[in-house]
Amino acid sequence: xxxxxxxxILVTMGLALARALSGPTTYDRIAAVNMHGTKTVLLIxxxxxxxxxxxxxxxxxxxxxxxxxxVVAALKLVEHGNFHTSDNYDGDVKEGEPK
Amino acid sequence: xxxxxxSSILLLVGAALGIVGGIGxxxxxxxxxxxxxxxxxxTLSALMILLGLALQAGWSIAAxxxxxxxxxxxxxxxxxxxxxxYAAQHxxxxxxxxxx
Amino acid sequence: MRYISFVLLxxxxxxxxxxxxxxxxxxxxxxxxxxxxxxSHRMNIIDHESYPLxxxxxxxxxxxxxxxxxxxxxxxxIKRILSWEKTPIxxxxxxxxxxxxxxxxxxxxANSITLTPGTVTIKLSEDSLTVHALSKEVADxxxxxxxxxxxxxxxxxx
Amino acid sequence: MKPNLILHVIAKFLIxxxxxxxxxxxxxxxxxxxxxxxxxxIFSAAIILYSLVFGLESGxxxxxxxxxxxxxxxxxxxxAGVGIESxxxxxxxxxxxxxxxxxxxxxxxxxxxxxxxxxxTVAAAMLILFFAFxxxxxx
Numbered sequence: 001x002x003x004x005x006x007x008x009i010l011v012t013m014g015l016a017l018a019r020a021l022s023g024p025t026t027y028d029r030i031a032a033v034n035m036h037g038t039k040t041v042l043l044i045x046x047x048x049x050x051x052x053x054x055x056x057x058x059x060x061x062x063x064x065x066x067x068x069x070x071v072v073a074a075l076k077l078v079e080h081g082n083f084h085t086s087d088n089y090d091g092d093v094k095e096g097e098p099k
Numbered sequence: 100x101x102x103x104x105x106s107s108i109l110l111l112v113g114a115a116l117g118i119v120g121g122i123g124x125x126x127x128x129x130x131x132x133x134x135x136x137x138x139x140x141x142t143l144s145a146l147m148i149l150l151g152l153a154l155q156a157g158w159s160i161a162a163x164x165x166x167x168x169x170x171x172x173x174x175x176x177x178x179x180x181x182x183x184x185y186a187a188q189h190x191x192x193x194x195x196x197x198x199x
Numbered sequence: 200m201r202y203i204s205f206v207l208l209x210x211x212x213x214x215x216x217x218x219x220x221x222x223x224x225x226x227x228x229x230x231x232x233x234x235x236x237x238x239s240h241r242m243n244i245i246d247h248e249s250y251p252l253x254x255x256x257x258x259x260x261x262x263x264x265x266x267x268x269x270x271x272x273x274x275x276x277i278k279r280i281l282s283w284e285k286t287p288i289x290x291x292x293x294x295x296x297x298x299x300x301x302x303x304x305x306x307x308x309a310n311s312i313t314l315t316p317g318t319v320t321i322k323l324s325e326d327s328l329t330v331h332a333l334s335k336e337v338a339d340x341x342x343x344x345x346x347x348x349x350x351x352x353x354x355x356x357x
Numbered sequence: 358m359k360p361n362l363i364l365h366v367i368a369k370f371l372i373x374x375x376x377x378x379x380x381x382x383x384x385x386x387x388x389x390x391x392x393x394x395x396x397x398x399i400f401s402a403a404i405i406l407y408s409l410v411f412g413l414e415s416g417x418x419x420x421x422x423x424x425x426x427x428x429x430x431x432x433x434x435x436x437a438g439v440g441i442e443s444x445x446x447x448x449x450x451x452x453x454x455x456x457x458x459x460x461x462x463x464x465x466x467x468x469x470x471x472x473x474x475x476x477x478t479v480a481a482a483m484l485i486l487f488f489a490f491x492x493x494x495x496x
Binding site for chain 3 (some may be wrong): 116
C-alpha cells in the first residue's frame, strides 16, 4: 500500500515536471516546481514509513520549509532580477525592522 | 485492523487526488486556473496522505512531526500560491476570463 | 508577557521534536530556545500578528469550519477537472470588500480563500481583496462574504 | 500599505520555528539524519527568508558582517581544536575516544563539538555567500 501510494505520488511528480518543462510562462514553471516540491515532501513522508525509519520525517519537514523559501527566492529573482530591491514601494517599514 | 484499512484508504485516495491535481494542471487553460488544480494537491491530497500515515504512527513523535509537516504546508502553500498570483498579475500576465 | 508565552511555546516545540530527556540534551535545548528567542527579538518579529497567543484557543474552532469548506471546494474542483467534455470552468476576477478590521484578520481571510481550491487571492489591499475564481458559482458564493463573517464570529468576537 | 502583507505575517510566524528546528537538527545528529552541515544550511535559510521578505539591508543587520567572518573562522578553530586536543592527550588526530572519562562519553563530546564547529562555519559561510551574491550591483 505504501508502494502504491509512492507510485501515485511519483506519477503526480512526473505530471508536475512535464508542466514545469512545457511552461508556457515562467510563473507556470515556478508553480509546477512548487507542486513538485510539495509532492516530494509527501513522498519522503511515505518513504519514512515504507522503510520503517520514522526519523527520516525530519528531512520531509526540512524540505517543506526549503521549498517555500525557494519559491519566494525564485519569485523575487523573476520580479526584480536581483535580491536587493525592496518590496516596500512606499518605504513604509515598521515591524520587522531590526532594533 | 480497522485502523490499517482506514489508513490504506486515506493514503490511496490522497495519492489518487494528487494525480487528479496533476491532470488538472494539464487540462486547465491558463496560469491562474492551474493554481486551483495545484490547490487540490496542496490541501486535501496532502491532508489525506499525512492523516493516513499518522494513523499508522499512533501517538508518537512521528505523529507530531507529521502534524508539523501538515502545519507548515498549511501555512506555506497558500502563501506561495498568493505570492505567485500576485507576482504574475503584477508583471502583467492577464487571466483568460469567461466572457459572458 | 508575550515573550514568556513565546518561549514556553518554543520549549514545547523542542521537547516534542526531540523526545530525549537526558540532562545534556535538555541543556542544549535550553540554549537553543534562548538563542532562538534572542534572534527573533533582534529581528523584531514577535508580535500580536506572528504569534497571536491570545487567540490560540479560538483557531481550532475556526479551522474546523474551514476544513469543511476545503473538502467541499475540493470535491467541486475535482468534478470540474474530471468532467468528460471540455472542462466546465468560467474563470472570474472579482473584487470583494476586505471586511476585516485587523491585518491579522485580513491575512487569515486571504489565506482561507486561497486554501479553498477554486479561489485564489491575488491582491490584498487596504479595503478590498482581488480574487480569481474558477467558476461563476464559486465567485458568487464568495461575494456573499460568509467566510469573513465566520472569521469575525469565531476568532475575533469576544 | 505593504504589498505583501501575507508574506510578512507568515514569515514572522515561520522564522523562529525554522531557527529552532535548525538547532534541533544540529544537536540530534547522533540520533537521526542531521548534523552540522544540514543544521548550518537550515539556519542560514531562516536568515535568507528574513532577508528576502524584509529586505536585504534588514537581513544584514541581524548578524553583522564582521561577526559572520569571525564565526566562519571560529567553527574551523573548534573543529581543529578538538583534533589537536586529542593529539595532546596522546591519541590520533580527531580520536574522540580519548576526550572523555570513558570511550562512549569521549565520543559523544567529540562528535558534539566537531558538529558544532561544522554547523557554525557552514551557517556563516552560507550567509556570507548569500549576501555577497545578493548584494551584487547594488549602489
